[in-house]
Amino acid sequence: MADASAPEKTIPTNLRLLMVLEEIAAAGVPVTPTAVNESLGLPKATVHRLFHRLEQEGFLQRDIDGRSYSAGLRLRKISINVLSSSRVRTVRLAVLNALTADIGETCNIATPERDGMVYLDRVETKWPLRIQLPIGTTVPFHCTASGKMYLSTLAPRMLSKYLAAAIMDVHTARTLTRPEDIHREIETTRNNGYATDDEEFMDGMVAIAVPIMDDLGRLMSTLSVHAPTQRISMDDLKGHLGRLMKAASDLSEMALR
Missing domain, CATH: 3.30.450.40 (GAF domain)
Structure with a gap:
């Protein structure tokens, strides 16, 4: 597990949401905030707050298990628009x-x-x-x-x-x-x-x-x-x-x- 304090200094605040989305896209399957944070190393409260915000805005959606997340409608639309x-x-x-x-x-x-x-x-x-x-x-x-x-x-x-x-x-x-x-x-x-x-x-x-x-x-x-x-x-x-x-x-x- 990465040092939780290090990414706080190396990942600018305005990049954190993008990096969460990048990890979700790379996973290709529903993933939990904990799994994503193994790569990012953000404080637990921070990563859960980011997931909550992305879900509220429609970029992520909660999976049937209630713990995992996958791409929401807005993120899927972005991918189609890019293609x-x-x-x-x-x-x-x-x-x-x-x-x-x-x-x-x-x-x-x-x-x-x-x-x-x-x-x-x-x-x-x-x-x-x-x-x-x-x-x-x-x-x-x-x-x-x-x-x-x-x-x-x-x-x-x-x-x-x-x-x-x-x-x-x-x-x-x-x-x-x-x-x-x-x-x-x-x-x-x-x-x-x-x-x-x-x-x-x-x-x-x-x-x-x-x-x-x-x-x-x-x-x-x-x-x-x-x-x-x-x-x-x-x-x-x-x-x-x-x-x-x-x-x-x-x-x-x-x-x-």
């Missing part, structure tokens, strides 16, 4: 445009939110027949390729808790809703390194997704391609996995520069 900045987005769209031109179908980037995956960016196919899922659309975790890709990165205990509590709506005749069936699907996704949606979210649409990772090897967002079954099959989509993986790697490097 959507013009400089980052210009390069990201260049990669998406090249990928869409190569594959010939709509390509998307989505990020996980609390209630599902949110489309951050997309480049539409030039085909007149296309599936409309505009930027900002939220889609479910359990029956979309991007959502299943995200669920596959959860720790087994957290995945089990999610499947036990979540409401899995039926969207098509192929939608999996039983926790044990979805669990098997997520295990397959984890083993394969990619996720599929075989008309599970929308009739007549297939999709495939791969992860875009951060510098700690965690899922930051997903890269996916979807298309109508009238034009492409799931096997055809899988034939583009190499292109998707390469583009996802490029996007990961760009986001971290």
